[in-house]
Amino acid sequence: MPDLEMSCMQCKDVFLYTEKEQGIFYQRNMMPPQRCPKCRSKKAAASANAPARFDIVCDHCGKHDHVPFQPKVGRSVLCKDCHQANKSRVRFA
Numbered sequence: 001m002p003d004l005e006m007s008c009m010q011c012k013d014v015f016l017y018t019e020k021e022q023g024i025f026y027q028r029n030m031m032p033p034q035r036c037p038k039c040r041s042k043k044a045a046a047s048a049n050a051p052a053r054f055d056i057v058c059d060h061c062g063k064h065d066h067v068p069f070q071p072k073v074g075r076s077v078l079c080k081d082c083h084q085a086n087k088s089r090v091r092f093a
């Protein structure tokens with residue numbers, strides 16, 4: 001099969017669905033790609049980043065926890081419980 005020109009369903013760019021890829025997709029019994037390689041890698045990166053977890057040690061109680069953001073170096077990090085307690089303490093002060 002020759003290379004096929006496909007149009008990306010996301011950015012409408014035309015991309016090449018190469019003979020080689022067609023073989024791979026066919027072997028794996030997969031649907032032809034609907035997004036260009038750029039959008040595909042963006043999507044993969046997005047889903048890889050979504051469940052990101054950073055290990056932290058709570059500055060207040062020493063408990064190990066995970067946070068969904070990269071803690072800043074030199075800044076104190078709090079576990080979920082202490083963070084909640086800290087927030088409500090500020091609010092009701």
Ligand SMILES: [Zn+2]
Binds near residue numbers: 009013035038
């Ligand atoms: Zn695209």
Ligand SMILES: [Zn+2]
Binds near residue numbers: 058059
């Ligand atoms: Zn804590």
